[in-house]
Amino acid sequence: MPVPGSSPGTSPGAGPGTGRRASPVRRSTLRQQIADALCDEVIAGRLPAGRQFTVKEMADQYGVSATPVREALIDLCAQGLLDVEEHRGFRVHEFTLDDFRAMVQARSLISEGMFQHYADRVLSEVSPEALASVRRRAEEAERAARLGDLDILIGYDMRFWRELVGLVGNPYVSDFLQRLRVQSWVFTVPFLRRVPDLTGRLWARHRELTDAVTRADAAEAERIIAAYNAHSLALIEELATGAAPA
Numbered sequence: 001m002p003v004p005g006s007s008p009g010t011s012p013g014a015g016p017g018t019g020r021r022a023s024p025v026r027r028s029t030l031r032q033q034i035a036d037a038l039c040d041e042v043i044a045g046r047l048p049a050g051r052q053f054t055v056k057e058m059a060d061q062y063g064v065s066a067t068p069v070r071e072a073l074i075d076l077c078a079q080g081l082l083d084v085e086e087h088r089g090f091r092v093h094e095f096t097l098d099d100f101r102a103m104v105q106a107r108s109l110i111s112e113g114m115f116q117h118y119a120d121r122v123l124s125e126v127s128p129e130a131l132a133s134v135r136r137r138a139e140e141a142e143r144a145a146r147l148g149d150l151d152i153l154i155g156y157d158m159r160f161w162r163e164l165v166g167l168v169g170n171p172y173v174s175d176f177l178q179r180l181r182v183q184s185w186v187f188t189v190p191f192l193r194r195v196p197d198l199t200g201r202l203w204a205r206h207r208e209l210t211d212a213v214t215r216a217d218a219a220e221a222e223r224i225i226a227a228y229n230a231h232s233l234a235l236i237e238e239l240a241t242g243a244a245p246a
Helices: 025-043 055-062 065-080 099-125 130-148 152-167 173-195 206-214 218-242
Strands: 083-084 089-092
Touching: 025 055, 025 152, 025 173, 055 065, 055 089, 055 206, 083 130, 099 218, 130 152, 130 206, 130 218, 152 173, 152 206, 173 206, 206 218
Parallel strands: none
Antiparallel strands: 083 089
16 A cells, blocks of 8 residues: 555655655655554554554555654654554554543643633734634534544544644644544544444534634633533543443
């Protein structure tokens, strides 16, 4: 399976007709492409929790050399998605319900006060184009959520939150919350896939949150985010423990 964005039979990083060796920047790009592709596989559950594999197996699957694959796998280990198995390769990390509760708590502590601190800057410095892009992501994510289309929702939801949080202009906050969101999806997707019909079960207030941020209504944004976190936790606890719906 070729890496997304690469052409079969083309040396990674070599420019068309240049004949030059791949530069470090281009190798790094290949490494990121592989990491992104593997991350998508883990989130979607196609590489399920506990799955073991080797560098060679992944290199053969993506049709590339072992070096960028190994580098990508190390990156995913640093993100908490993979564990190194001595003499056996790598293993998809198995998160627990307690882990998920801690993820929700951590993102709550950061998110709920984030826009209160940055609300004025968002309105005064963020371009209309950036806000319009966030709104488009919100509409796409909300539509998928209302329809219960999990596969479509995952990608749009990730893009929505990445762009929304990106409005604050703090890359450390953005990176931290993005990592938590990836880990949250990795844990929750297997439980959500067990539900025959997710219509009306998934959080779908993306546009409402975007409106609050656009108005710089920090209090309303905090309330919506708090409700989102509570909804996520209640739904997954119900599915993970087999409790009857409230």
